[in-house]
Amino acid sequence: MTTPVSAMALVLFGSLLGSIGAAFLKAGAVALTRHWTSLAYNWKLLLGVTMYLLSSVFFIMGIARGELSVLYPMVSLGYICTLAWSRIFFHERITSTKLAGVGLILAGIIMMNLGSR
Amino acid sequence: MTSVTTLTPSAAELHLASRKRQSLIIVICCTVIGAAAQVLLKLGAESLAHPSLLQAAIGIFTNPYLFFGYACYGIFAALLVVALRHGELSLLYPVIALNYAWVSILSVVIFHEHMNALKIAGVSVIILGVAVLGRNGSKA
Numbered sequence: 001m002t003t004p005v006s007a008m009a010l011v012l013f014g015s016l017l018g019s020i021g022a023a024f025l026k027a028g029a030v031a032l033t034r035h036w037t038s039l040a041y042n043w044k045l046l047l048g049v050t051m052y053l054l055s056s057v058f059f060i061m062g063i064a065r066g067e068l069s070v071l072y073p074m075v076s077l078g079y080i081c082t083l084a085w086s087r088i089f090f091h092e093r094i095t096s097t098k099l100a101g102v103g104l105i106l107a108g109i110i111m112m113n114l115g116s117r
Numbered sequence: 118m119t120s121v122t123t124l125t126p127s128a129a130e131l132h133l134a135s136r137k138r139q140s141l142i143i144v145i146c147c148t149v150i151g152a153a154a155q156v157l158l159k160l161g162a163e164s165l166a167h168p169s170l171l172q173a174a175i176g177i178f179t180n181p182y183l184f185f186g187y188a189c190y191g192i193f194a195a196l197l198v199v200a201l202r203h204g205e206l207s208l209l210y211p212v213i214a215l216n217y218a219w220v221s222i223l224s225v226v227i228f229h230e231h232m233n234a235l236k237i238a239g240v241s242v243i244i245l246g247v248a249v250l251g252r253n254g255s256k257a
Contacts, residue, residue, distance in 0.1 A: 022210050029201035049194060079211055086207030097253040098207055104246030105214045108239045112221060115235030 003066030010062030011071045014055045015078030021051030023085040072113040076106045133203075140204025141251055144212045147196045150189050152219030156227055157186030208250055218243045 028045030032038050039045070055078075063071055079102055086092040126134070161182030168176060176183045200209055218240045224230040 019210075022206060025198060026201045026206040029198045032198070032202060045198065052194075082210045083207050086205065086210075090206055092205045092207045094207060095253060097249060098211075101246045101250035101253065102211045104249060105211050105243050106246075108241070108243030108246060109214060109217060110239070111242060112217060112236050112239030115233050115237075115239055116221075 003070040007062045007066030007071060008074060010058050010065070011074045012077055014058030014062060015075050016081060017051050017058060018055030019078045019081035019085060021048050021055055022082055023089060024048030024051060026086075026090060068113050068116075073106075073110055075109065079106060136203040137205070137208075140200040140202075140209060141212065143196055143200040144204070144209045145215060145247075147193050147200065148213060148215035149219055150196070151193045151213070151216045152223055154186050154189035154193060155216075155220050156223050157182045157189060159228070161186055208253065212247050212250060214243055215247055 024044045025048035028042045028048050031042060031044060083094055083098070083102065087094050161176065161180050164180060164182060165172065165176050173183075177187055178184060197209075197213075221232075221236060221240055225232050
């Protein structure tokens, strides 16, 4: 079975959407106060949840069309983008410890998926 | 007037560090709930056999597995937002990958799927990665 470009595009798009969704969740979470209107009028939170859900739809569509071993490493794009958004929009520090942790997690995900073939 | 330099962390810094630690613990709980959701959805999907889209949609409310599965996803999202209020996105987002590790362990226990050396190594490496991030998170 070969993995079509369309499957790769779906998974890459899903990963990107998920990382943007996570950034909106964070932005929405920060805006929450004790007042109920901060939840009711929180469009960032709503957008974050929607994008997060949509990302899983694209992801499942992509995975159904191709090989997991090729597609799963593409998930790493989502993690790398999230690190980028964290730095750009929330001014978080990207330390070498964080990079090492993310690297290990990605290696683990790839190993697990090679094991489940 | 001379400025006072403190070598010990201030109360505010300690407070921030404990908030970050709390966020990390909340997300780890989140991943357990997320894994439970996936197992419940799988059990629900099996009990429905080959449902149409409409049957699946009705099943969310009538099938207890699907109902509690989606309820778990709701709790997952709410807890994630609580954690993200004070925690760093760059730290907490990668931790969500623990979900894969729990699902893989639960699949063996509940669905009797077989585990091989590569899967066990993968799960261990993910947990190690989260531990590394946890060390980073405990520093303010």
